[in-house]
Amino acid sequence: MSRVQLALNVGNLNEAIDHYTKLFGVGPAKIREGYANFAIADPPLKLVLIEGHGDAGTLNHVGVEVENTDEVAAKIESATSLGLPIEVQESTTCCFAVQDKVWINGGELPWEWYTVLADAPTDTSLTVAPQMITLGAPAASCCGPQGCD
Secondary structure (H helix, E strand, O other), X not given: OOEEEEEEEEOXXXXXXXXXXXXXXOOOOEEEOOEEEEEEOOOOEEEEEEEOOOOOOOEEXXXXXXXXXXXXXXXHHHHHHOOOOEEEEEEEEEOOEEEEEEEEOOOOOOEEEXXXXXXXXXXXXXXXXXXXXXXXXXXXXXXXXXXXX
């Protein structure tokens, strides 16, 4: 099952966990320092809460979680055929998980299509945002949706 991912910047992680647990009727699937995620079945949503990275109440990033690497590969092929700028990341650690993903640009903010390969005990991705590139063109000096730290 695919589901939309919304990653939100929060000011107080514990308060946010309490609020969203009540709102969706399900507790977090994963909690780490400064981070929590919810795997919500109805509506199908991966809700990610990130504390201390951006103004509280703002959008951190958006994406679509898919079931496997084949679905990521299909999105890469589709985006490439449409001429959308992409960045492919294989076996990268993000959001306390090892993932295969593609970041797709071309709108107001990048979207990620990703699959989780394994859990990860640590995460360094919350300080570095993806760099967007266009296939066949030189890489731009861009730090992605969160800017450069």
